[in-house]
Amino acid sequence: MDVGSTLPRGKILQKRYRLLGSLLALSLVAVACGDDDSTSTTTGGSSDSTGAPVEGAEITIALGSEPTSLDPYIVDDGAERAINDNIYETLLSRDAGGTLQPGLATALPTQIDETTWQFTLREGVTFHDGSAFNADSVVASINRIVKLVADAATDNDGFYRTITGATKVDDVTVNITTDGPDGVLPARMYWLKMIPASAETTADLSESLVGTGPYKFVSRTVGSDIQIEVNPEYWGDAPSITKVTYEFVAEGGTRLAGLKSGKYDLITNLPPQDVDQAPQPANVQGQEHPVLILDVDEGITADPNVRLALNLAVDKQAIIDQVYGGFAVADAAQILSPSVLGFNADLAPVEYDPEQAKQLITDAGLEGATIQLVGEAGRWLNDRELLEAVAGYWKATGLEVQLDILEFGAYLDVLFDRTNRADAIFVSSSNDILDPDRQLSTYYQAGGIGASNSNEELSALIDQGRQQLDPADRQATYEEAVKIAADGSYFVWLASNSDLYGLSERMSWTPRVDSKLLVKEMSVTS
Amino acid sequence: MGRYIARRLGQGLVVIFGVTIFVFVITRLIGDPVKFMLPLSATPEQREARRAAMGLDDGILTQFFRFIGDLLRLDLGESTYVRGQSALSVVFDYLPRTLQLVALGMIFAVVLSIPLGVLASRKPGGITDRILTTLSLIGLSMPQFFLGFMLLIAFTVKLQWFETGPGPWTTNLVLPAVCLALPAIGRLSIVVRSSMIDEMNTQYVKVAKAKGMTQRRIMGVHALRNAGIPYVTLLGWEIIRALAGYTVVVESVFNWPGLGFMAKTAIKNQDFYLIQAIVFVIAVIVVLLNIVIDIAYKVLDPRVDLQ
Numbered sequence: 001m002d003v004g005s006t007l008p009r010g011k012i013l014q015k016r017y018r019l020l021g022s023l024l025a026l027s028l029v030a031v032a033c034g035d036d037d038s039t040s041t042t043t044g045g046s047s048d049s050t051g052a053p054v055e056g057a058e059i060t061i062a063l064g065s066e067p068t069s070l071d072p073y074i075v076d077d078g079a080e081r082a083i084n085d086n087i088y089e090t091l092l093s094r095d096a097g098g099t100l101q102p103g104l105a106t107a108l109p110t111q112i113d114e115t116t117w118q119f120t121l122r123e124g125v126t127f128h129d130g131s132a133f134n135a136d137s138v139v140a141s142i143n144r145i146v147k148l149v150a151d152a153a154t155d156n157d158g159f160y161r162t163i164t165g166a167t168k169v170d171d172v173t174v175n176i177t178t179d180g181p182d183g184v185l186p187a188r189m190y191w192l193k194m195i196p197a198s199a200e201t202t203a204d205l206s207e208s209l210v211g212t213g214p215y216k217f218v219s220r221t222v223g224s225d226i227q228i229e230v231n232p233e234y235w236g237d238a239p240s241i242t243k244v245t246y247e248f249v250a251e252g253g254t255r256l257a258g259l260k261s262g263k264y265d266l267i268t269n270l271p272p273q274d275v276d277q278a279p280q281p282a283n284v285q286g287q288e289h290p291v292l293i294l295d296v297d298e299g300i301t302a303d304p305n306v307r308l309a310l311n312l313a314v315d316k317q318a319i320i321d322q323v324y325g326g327f328a329v330a331d332a333a334q335i336l337s338p339s340v341l342g343f344n345a346d347l348a349p350v351e352y353d354p355e356q357a358k359q360l361i362t363d364a365g366l367e368g369a370t371i372q373l374v375g376e377a378g379r380w381l382n383d384r385e386l387l388e389a390v391a392g393y394w395k396a397t398g399l400e401v402q403l404d405i406l407e408f409g410a411y412l413d414v415l416f417d418r419t420n421r422a423d424a425i426f427v428s429s430s431n432d433i434l435d436p437d438r439q440l441s442t443y444y445q446a447g448g449i450g451a452s453n454s455n456e457e458l459s460a461l462i463d464q465g466r467q468q469l470d471p472a473d474r475q476a477t478y479e480e481a482v483k484i485a486a487d488g489s490y491f492v493w494l495a496s497n498s499d500l501y502g503l504s505e506r507m508s509w510t511p512r513v514d515s516k517l518l519v520k521e522m523s524v525t526s
Numbered sequence: 527m528g529r530y531i532a533r534r535l536g537q538g539l540v541v542i543f544g545v546t547i548f549v550f551v552i553t554r555l556i557g558d559p560v561k562f563m564l565p566l567s568a569t570p571e572q573r574e575a576r577r578a579a580m581g582l583d584d585g586i587l588t589q590f591f592r593f594i595g596d597l598l599r600l601d602l603g604e605s606t607y608v609r610g611q612s613a614l615s616v617v618f619d620y621l622p623r624t625l626q627l628v629a630l631g632m633i634f635a636v637v638l639s640i641p642l643g644v645l646a647s648r649k650p651g652g653i654t655d656r657i658l659t660t661l662s663l664i665g666l667s668m669p670q671f672f673l674g675f676m677l678l679i680a681f682t683v684k685l686q687w688f689e690t691g692p693g694p695w696t697t698n699l700v701l702p703a704v705c706l707a708l709p710a711i712g713r714l715s716i717v718v719r720s721s722m723i724d725e726m727n728t729q730y731v732k733v734a735k736a737k738g739m740t741q742r743r744i745m746g747v748h749a750l751r752n753a754g755i756p757y758v759t760l761l762g763w764e765i766i767r768a769l770a771g772y773t774v775v776v777e778s779v780f781n782w783p784g785l786g787f788m789a790k791t792a793i794k795n796q797d798f799y800l801i802q803a804i805v806f807v808i809a810v811i812v813v814l815l816n817i818v819i820d821i822a823y824k825v826l827d828p829r830v831d832l833q
Contacts, residue, residue, distance in 0.1 A: 157575075223788075
């Protein structure tokens with residue numbers, strides 16, 4: 001129905017503009033006056049903080065999304081982990097710097113043979129339902145994940161594919177077996193959350209979250225929030241914060257407003273441009289590495305000099321300052337963070353040298369040639385700005401840049417296309433379990449879903465690194481592997497953007513390199 | 527009446543079935559939920575295994591007949607985004623917030639549009655009429671995403687009277703409801719105004735005037751009721767458009783986790799099953815609403831023949 005047609009149109013329009021003006025003026029006055037009688041209440045941010053942690057404090061954490069499931073075996077979801085990392089525990093843990101530590105196991109595992117790792121378990125630990133944590137729980141946990149992997153029902157296949165089973169030796173000793181020598185297994189056991197033996201065949205753990213962790217699940221309102229409270233029976237040191245509410249706030253501006261008003265004590269993914277507004281920003285160099293995968297085998301980027309030129313052409317420092325507000329570190333020609341095993345400390349970031357870049361392109365006779373750069377916008381921090389900056393730097397070398405910023409689904413089609421590799425594909429690579437194997441087998445190893453090279457030597461090294469059992473041997477192997485890619489300029493390495501958090505003034509917490517939000521490490525000062 | 531409703535329900539079933547099948551075809555043409563379910567680093571083998579486990583590697587016809595069979599048993603599959611849950615149960619988790627939003631918005635719309643329209647119709651072309659008509663035009667021509675952000679800036683950021691996100695309706699639902707209502711108020715009050723003007727020019731109103739009945743009673747009792755039919759038609763349309771479209775925008779702007787918010791997420795993640803379930807449930811509601819509107823005609827004007 002066209003309701004507008006019943007009106008004398010011309011007449012109305014004249015009046016409309018006059019009215020519109022006065023309305024706008026009115027609303028501006030209303031908005032300006034409003035600041036005085038603001039009704040917001042500020043609960044955080046006291047200026048006279050004494051530094052002593054408040055016992056029994058309650059905090060609210062704003063996450064950017066709602067968990068898609070609360071079953072840690074099924075989904076690979078940061079929001080799920082933010083909550084469940086406090087409810088469940090793993091055999092091994094990591095300190096804030098990323099070094100493997102005992103967890104529910106009393107020590108790092110010992111090797112029985114090439115495919116068997118033996119764990120000794122902590123005694124006197126109980127689950128939230130009162131049942132004891134022992135070898136049976138470990139066997140049940142392993143059995144559950146092995147079955148889910150076999151049924152293709154878990155998204156975490158990549159973390160656990162090598163595991164074949166577990167056997168109980170006695171109540172506090174368990175052997176975990178793998179399908180071949182697997183040096184990654186200790187790191188995998190830092191990731192697999194331990195469940196009670198009774199939960200082995202539960203289809204979906206979301207309905208009842210029973211772990212051994214310092215916090216217990218209390219309630220959930222779908223679409224809105226999840227609450228957890230301290231577990232009084234916890235075997236470790238009692239945390240000072242007793243109650244946590246997680247709210248799901250998709251909009252970054254809303255998270256920041258809530259932090260400023262004192263509604264939230266911790267917000268994740270604080271944009272660098274908002275750092276000045278947060279009562280207490282916190283950052284750590286995490287595992288995020290935005291990188292451009294170059295096609296080493298075919299096309300314009302098959303020439304190593306061109307790949308070098310593409311690296312030389314990009315001003316990493318300008319990107320750090322302009323795109324990441326200074327909260328980033330130039331990548332040392334590898335996608336591994338210093339906190340990850342295999343990081344090659346001898347490699348340095350490629351220096352910015354636009355003159356040499358231009359010379360190399362000219363020498364290759366490629367002035368005016370077109371290079372394709374494929375990316376997406378919106379999934380990773382300031383990705384569009386980053387891509388546009390890179391395209392600008394590349395253009396300055398004399399190349400024509402075809403920048404394709406695609407919708408995410410279409411972008412994935414390009415990233416996963418094994419037969420037709422684009423010249424350069426943007427991706428932000430991350431590392432959850434702080435082990436290099438998965439990152440390198442995805443992006444460095446020939447045949448990996450994001451790899452654009454066919455170097456067999458490199459591929460063999462990555463296989464070898466997975467199969468070596470001694471961390472020192474693995475370190476040496478991976479150092480060699482990442483050096484091959486660095487020498488051959490297989491990627492354009494950019495800068496690793498920091499994980500940024502906003503804290504209320506009363507919060508005291510140091511972010512971890514593995515980006516876990518462990519409430520037991522947080523406290524509130526009065 | 528009973529036979530009429532039965533017939534309309536029968537027609538409705540055809541509509542619901544048709545719409546659902548249409549969505550099945552569209553989603554199968556455009557996407558692949560597995561791409562969005564698994565982490566970036568998942569291997570091609572893992573992706574294939576997942577597709578096989580979900581039956582997505584079967585031929586499209588096999589999938590279609592399985593879908594029809596499941597649909598007859600009201601099984602719309604498992605959501606690929608909200609994992610481990612049937613798509614229908616996800617819909618019913620999020621639907622209540624959308625119903626609250628639409629209900630409050632439509633209450634605002636009705637409560638304001640009738641007096642405004644009547645007020646404007648009292649002296650067509652007068653200053654009140656011009657002001658109100660202009661305001662209506664502004665209201666109905668403003669896109670909701672723009673209106674929403676304006677409301678947010680004024681009342682949440684500056685004045686801090688309201689909050690966004692889930693929460694009690696007094697602080698969290700009023701603003702999205704206003705955002706949903708304002709364009710509807712514009713459209714509805716214009717209809718009230720024009721039908722009132724039409725009614726005021728009819729013979730029976732002239733007779734009522736001649737016998738000395740007050741303007742207030744003529745307008746409030748006689749004319750308004752007769753102006754009801756176009757109003758109810760448009761109100762029904764407003765409710766349907768709100769449920770099937772406007773809430774997607776409004777809920778996203780105000781971060782109100784209802785079905786519109788979920789619809790956006792489902793599309794973003796190419797969650798076939800959830801998209802289907804949302805469309806299915808909304809189609810059922812729309813069919814039922816249309817029947818209710820027809821019955822409302824009969825109540826307002828007994829001369830209407832529902833046969």
